[in-house]
Amino acid sequence: MNMIEAFLSAGSDNFLLNVVVILIKIAVVVGAVMFHVAYATYFERKVIGHMQIRLGPMRVGPHGILQPIADSVKLFFKEDIIPANADKTVFKIAPIIILFASLSSAAVVPFFEGFVIADINVGLLYIFAMSSMAAYGVVMAGWASNSKYPFLGGLRSSAQVISYEVAMGLSLVGVMLLSGSLNLTEIVHAQQQRWYGMFLFPQIVGYFIFLVAMFAETNRTPFDLPEAESELVAGYFTEYSGMRFALYYAAEYIGMIVMSSIAVICFWGGWTLPPVITNAVPALLAVPGIVWFVLKVYFHIFLFYWVRATVPRYRYDQLMSLGWKVLIPLALANIVVTSLVAYFV
Amino acid sequence: MTLKNIAKKIFMLEILKGMALTFRMMLTPAVTRQYPKEKREAFPGFRGLHALVRKENGDAKCVGCGLCAAVCPSRCIYVYTSEGPDHTKIVDRYEIELLRCVYCGFCVEACPFGAVALTRHYEYSDYSREALYMDKAKLLANWDKYMAGKEGEVYFKRFWRPMSEDFMAHDDQPVLRGKKSAAPEAVQKKETNTEKAQGELSNAA
Numbered sequence: 001m002n003m004i005e006a007f008l009s010a011g012s013d014n015f016l017l018n019v020v021v022i023l024i025k026i027a028v029v030v031g032a033v034m035f036h037v038a039y040a041t042y043f044e045r046k047v048i049g050h051m052q053i054r055l056g057p058m059r060v061g062p063h064g065i066l067q068p069i070a071d072s073v074k075l076f077f078k079e080d081i082i083p084a085n086a087d088k089t090v091f092k093i094a095p096i097i098i099l100f101a102s103l104s105s106a107a108v109v110p111f112f113e114g115f116v117i118a119d120i121n122v123g124l125l126y127i128f129a130m131s132s133m134a135a136y137g138v139v140m141a142g143w144a145s146n147s148k149y150p151f152l153g154g155l156r157s158s159a160q161v162i163s164y165e166v167a168m169g170l171s172l173v174g175v176m177l178l179s180g181s182l183n184l185t186e187i188v189h190a191q192q193q194r195w196y197g198m199f200l201f202p203q204i205v206g207y208f209i210f211l212v213a214m215f216a217e218t219n220r221t222p223f224d225l226p227e228a229e230s231e232l233v234a235g236y237f238t239e240y241s242g243m244r245f246a247l248y249y250a251a252e253y254i255g256m257i258v259m260s261s262i263a264v265i266c267f268w269g270g271w272t273l274p275p276v277i278t279n280a281v282p283a284l285l286a287v288p289g290i291v292w293f294v295l296k297v298y299f300h301i302f303l304f305y306w307v308r309a310t311v312p313r314y315r316y317d318q319l320m321s322l323g324w325k326v327l328i329p330l331a332l333a334n335i336v337v338t339s340l341v342a343y344f345v
Numbered sequence: 346m347t348l349k350n351i352a353k354k355i356f357m358l359e360i361l362k363g364m365a366l367t368f369r370m371m372l373t374p375a376v377t378r379q380y381p382k383e384k385r386e387a388f389p390g391f392r393g394l395h396a397l398v399r400k401e402n403g404d405a406k407c408v409g410c411g412l413c414a415a416v417c418p419s420r421c422i423y424v425y426t427s428e429g430p431d432h433t434k435i436v437d438r439y440e441i442e443l444l445r446c447v448y449c450g451f452c453v454e455a456c457p458f459g460a461v462a463l464t465r466h467y468e469y470s471d472y473s474r475e476a477l478y479m480d481k482a483k484l485l486a487n488w489d490k491y492m493a494g495k496e497g498e499v500y501f502k503r504f505w506r507p508m509s510e511d512f513m514a515h516d517d518q519p520v521l522r523g524k525k526s527a528a529p530e531a532v533q534k535k536e537t538n539t540e541k542a543q544g545e546l547s548n549a550a
Binding site: 047049050051052053054055058306307309310311 | 360363364366367368370371373374375376377379
């Protein structure tokens with residue numbers, strides 16, 4: 001493990017070697033993320049099934065373990081239908097934009113010490129930019145389908161994402177103030193310097209706002225208005241079928257994974273454990289960091305499922321008033337208090 | 346807004362309660378029955394696949410009166426009869442179109458001789474329409490297959506009371522068929538019922 005870490009983080013002067021290392025990293029990250037996307041769909045169905053006292057998928061392989069493979073094969077061979085009156089170019093570009101916007105967010109996520117594809121200084125800002133880009137995919141799909149339900153879904157999505165982007169950005173300002181950096185690796189290091197080791201404790205308000213905004217940003221229940229099945233058929237991707245539909249589906253789960261990773265890195269100390277615990281039990285330091293990181297991310301993804309199985313969808317005006325009247329003032333208050341504390345303490 | 350309500354809102358107590366419930370439910374065993382693997386016995390008296398009752402001598406009990414066909418709401422029973430050599434009625438064809446049947450059980454109820462039955466077998470889906478069109482031979486085979494032995498013997502006694510068993514007329518009318526198995530109290534009750542009905546009739550008149 002350490003050898004691989006040393007190899008991957010080696011700052012080499014050899015340009016070609018750097019390119020090869022980055023390509024390997026990209027392949028590893030994309031492979032791991034896509035694998036998790038496939039099995040996130042499976043575990044979502046399983047977890048929600050059991051929460052509703054059902055079993056979930058059971059037929060493909062033991063306990064339905066091969067279900068994601070069956071699903072992807074099915075989607076791959078399905079007919080690709082494009083509506084006759086659709087704006088064909090935009091219709092084809094939209095799923096590509098949303099998939100690549102969410103997939104490229106994973107580029108700045110440090111999975112463990114030294115393992116990050118692009119260790120840039122404005123990591124958090126880049127994540128926000130990419131999640132705003134993903135909203136374009138949704139809006140363009142709604143527009144290009146030339147159909148009323150996707151259009152309504154696209155409109156709702158643009159309004160929702162703009163509102164919650166603000167709250168989400170503000171909720172992370174507290175973390176930036178405490179760590180003094182936008183670089184995700186440095187945010188984790190800053191948390192390591194404190195005895196509690198997680199910004200979750202001083203930034204509990206910020207974490208709460210981030211969680212709510214995270215649900216809205218990824219269009220998940222209770223804020224899944226852009227794809228509200230009961231009102232809008234399937235929302236913005238109603239007219240999509242086959243592989244293009246699968247791209248939207250994958251993008252949603254990649255968004256969940258990336259958002260969970262951001263929550264883990266900014267509030268849960270990333271791949272590290274709080275120094276209090278590691279000082280008490282030094283043996284835990286022997287466990288590779290990726291294990292803690294992955295466990296924390298799994299908890300957040302489970303939270304997505306858990307909330308989806310519990311909370312009904314918000315009404316549209318409730319969604320807006322929650323965003324503008326509760327979350328944004330709360331986030332601003334959190335910034336004021338945090339900066340005062342950070343300045344005087 | 347009281348302090349309690351504010352606290353409820355801030356800590357989202359209701360949502361947390363709901364999440365506790367869903368988490369508890371996740372740990373309880375599922376109620377799903379894995380159908381083709383674990384099959385469930387149909388309840389006694391379940392109205393499934395049709396069968397024609399076979400007599401001891403091997404013939405169908407059906408006399409071809411056509412009451413089942415007359416009462417059938419979806420008109421899916423076809424009975425064709427002809428006159429035999431010694432002026433008896435012969436049932437040439439007795440056919441049920443399963444795809445149109447609604448499984449109301451009126452045919453069983455209407456039959457005066459208990460000659461048609463609904464078995465507890467319900468897994469007979471097929472790819473062809475022909476396989477779901479029952480003729481007399483198939484219906485008799487159904488009886489042999491699903492109502493063999495004790496099940497067929499007790500079937501009518503438990504779930505249906507054919508008129509041949511239970512038919513009752515009031516006293517001053519010629520009795521066409523004897524009542525066989527009703528208890529004396531039940532007879533008494535029945536008589537009073539008929540009297541009452543008659544009284545109502547005369548009142549109406």
